[in-house]
Amino acid sequence: MSTAPSTVRVVGGGRMGAGIAQVFGTLGADVTIAESGDRDAARDRVATGLQRAAERDKLGGARPEEVLARLTVVAEIEELPDADVVIEAVPEIAGLKVDVLHRIERAVGPHAVIASNTSSLSIAGLAAALENPARLVGMHFFNPVPASTLVEIVRAPDTDAAVVERVRGWVSLLGKQEVLVNDSPGFATSRLGVCLGLEAIRMLEEGVADAESIDRAMELGYRHPMGPLRSTDLVGLDVRLAIAEHLASTLGDRFTPPQLLRDKVASGELGRKSGRGFHTWS
Known part of the structure; x- marks a missing residue:
């Protein structure tokens, strides 16, 4: 039986990052978003998403204010507390993602899963920035994250099989369905x-x-x-x-x-x- 992550960190508070934060927060996780831009806007995106979900009775009995109470927004990756999983959701720019992933690895403990929400970039190429590439996996969510049922899980040749299995379990607990693909440009x-x-x-x-x-x-x-x-x-x-x-x-x-x-x-x-x-x- 899979165990839900209790601590989730998201780098990037735009539409995708806020959606990812919302669904893990609704699952009961303590969530921190690292957003170098407008931190209030990032929090507002999550709040708006939660309110819309509540209006559609999609919060599983949770109240928006309860989920928001478990949400923190910080300015820098280096401020992120340790976590079960850190998901980067920054723009689709290879150099930016490489820098972000390198900073994430230095900020959190060695047990944390690091996931990229990239929709097309090579996971193996991004993993080259890490001292331990085995901990990186693709976790490609779809827009809008709360309503979408699909998560594309992407494994590179060096991705640890245990990491893949943990992510598969989390996707199931989120009430979403996976497709598991091998690393290739654009995935499936x-x-x-x-x-x-x-x-x-x-x-x-x-x-x-x-x-x-x-x-x-x-x-x-x-x-x-x-x-x-x-x-x-x-x-x-x-x-x-x-x-x-x-x-x-x-x-x-x-x-x-x-x-x-x-x-x-x-x-x-x-x-x-x-x-x-x-x-x-x-």
Whole structure:
């Protein structure tokens, strides 16, 4: 029987980090977020998420204020207390993640699992920053974290099997389902999702159909809950562009980003977070 982690640390208090903090806090863990930017905003994201979950009766009997009482937000990784697990959820920039993971390893004890929420970067490549690469595992959550049922667990060649099993147990306790994949560029989800999304953008660029029709075709014809262009808006066009560029550099030209995607990112049309991407968001 898996035991829930009692102490969880999250590096990065944006949408993903706040969501990860929320679900582990709801599970009963003591949670600390390290956020070098606006710490109040990070806490507010968790508070808002908890309130929404409570309104939908998704807190399992817990009250938002109880979960928030177990949440601390600090400015620096070096301020993090020791933990059962530390999850980095910083932007998808390899150099940034390498630096963050190196600082995490120095900040917490040797027993702590270190997990990366990367959606495309090599776990083995990130683990090269660590003195003990066996403790690093990919723990790829999906947006929005509280509502999503999937966690992609990524094991590198050096990842300790016991670490993988601990993470699998935690995912189950969170009420989510896992897919376990071996380390590879884009893993399973980003590789397939980006491939579909890029082709949908090319179809829009070529005038095959408008965005609404392309999305509706996949939703009705293939029972996708969300079309590829709307999904790109949700992920963020800038995030999808960065992943596509990484996959193009590692897997070849089939992942080369369409010019339309580059143009939209350059003009600030980033999807839901900016109010406009391939669709208009209120």
